[in-house]
Amino acid sequence: MFGAVAKTYYAAMLGKRPEQIVVVSVMPCTAKKFECQRPEMDASGSRDVDIVLTTRELGKMIHAAGIDFDALPDEEMDAPLGLSSxxxxxxxxxxxxxxxxxxxxxxxxxxxxxxxxxxxxxxxxxxxxxxxxxxxxxxxxxxxxxxxxxxxxxxxxxxxxxxxxxxxxxxxxxxxxxxxxxxxxxxxxxxxxxxxxxxxxxxxxxxxxxxxxxxxxxxxxxxxxNPAILQLYGDFLTDGPLGHRSHELLHTTYAPREKA
Ligand code: SF4
The missing domain is CATH 3.40.950.10 (Fe-only Hydrogenase (Larger Subunit); Chain L, domain 3)
Known part of the structure; x- marks a missing residue:
């Protein structure tokens, strides 16, 4: 869902096409690595999420890079959609x-x-x-x-x-x-x-x-x-929750897959 919004709403803000944005999702989930490749995951008109990292992988990368989070100054999250409830x-x-x-x-x-x-x-x-x-x-x-x-x-x-x-x-x-x-x-x-x-x-x-x-x-x-969500609906998903556009971007129907 976030990938589809990033590649449409955020892409439009930047004046980019969906395929010019690379979305990396950090997930608790190994299954997401497969899920992001499913054909249903293209609501943006491009692959919604390009790369999935697990939280464990991100942790290893942070350690390998020698980043000490406790020593970093606090910063605001990036907008849009940085504000979470x-x-x-x-x-x-x-x-x-x-x-x-x-x-x-x-x-x-x-x-x-x-x-x-x-x-x-x-x-x-x-x-x-x-x-x-x-x-x-x-x-x-x-x-x-x-x-x-x-x-x-x-x-x-x-x-x-x-x-x-x-x-x-x-x-x-x-x-x-x-x-x-x-x-x-x-x-x-x-x-x-x-x-x-x-x-x-x-x-x-x-x-x-x-x-x-x-x-x-x-x-x-x-x-x-959440003001960021209200702004998303006000500026982009203008037919509101359960409207056509939010349905297209935020909802998925999965087709059965062949058993391996
Ligand atoms: S499969 Fe993935 S999305 Fe589902 S509960 Fe487990 S971690 Fe969460």
Whole structure:
């Protein structure tokens, strides 16, 4: 998604064509090295992400170059899209994407601000394999009237065995959810195959605690309040969230692949 935005929105700012930009993504994930080569990953009209480095590889490169981060002066992130919210930080752990989405969905649909205590959705957090939560929309903005009184049912699974359990329950009709978050790695991306070795539950919990500390330390904790995101929609994805342009650039449909 970021690659497609970089090669369209950012490219237009620089007066460049998509193929004149090289996007390097630093990821927790070895699977992304393959994914960026998939034919579906060309929403920009060019390959959206050219190179994927894992966090472990980046760490090795930093060590090899002798860079001491503690000794470097702090700097602002580059614009555009350098500003991130706490909601982005928590994406890295199981339940984090769901929690970030709930923070935004609640405020967009009801028009009311979530109290600080409501920002952390404890039901979808933690290392339990499958987590569920319900969210009832008691009163909503007029344009969301069809959601009034609806109870949103969500599920979160991490690890493919747990994902299989959830999918089987949905297919059999035993469960019905409005939104399911699946992360393939145990614990989510904080336990990804490209992360520093070696990962066990103690390490996963420490990483989860670290990203929640990061989230809690930020003033900006909801995606829909991020000025950089608002500017992106204002200047470029002008038909808004769920509009045609954002759908084309930010969403993907995967075609089945032949089994090796
Ligand atoms: S959960 Fe694992 S496979 Fe999925 S994006 Fe994160 S690191 Fe990659």
């Amino acid at each position: 706490g909601a982005a930080d928590i994406f890295a752990n199981t339940g984090g994407v769901m929690e970030a989405a709930i923070r935004t969905a609640y405020e967009v649909v009801t028009g009311r601000e979530l109290p600080l205590a409501g920002l952390h959705v404890a039901e979808v957090a933690g290392l339990e394999g499958v987590k569920e939560a319900s969210l009832k929309f008691e009163s909503v903005k007029p344009e969301w009237k069809f959601l009034e009184g609806v109870t949103l049912e969500v599920a979160v699974a991490h690890g493919l065995g747990n994902a299989h359990r959830v999918i089987s329950a949905v297919k059999s009709g035993e469960k019905h959810y409005h939104f399911i978050e699946v992360m393939a790695c145990p614990g989510g991306c904080i336990g990804g195959g490209g992360q520093p070795r070696y990962t066990n539950n103690e390490v996963r919990r420490a990483r989860i605690e670290a990203i929640y500390r990061e989230d809690e330390g930020k003033k900006l904790r909801k995606s829909h309040e």
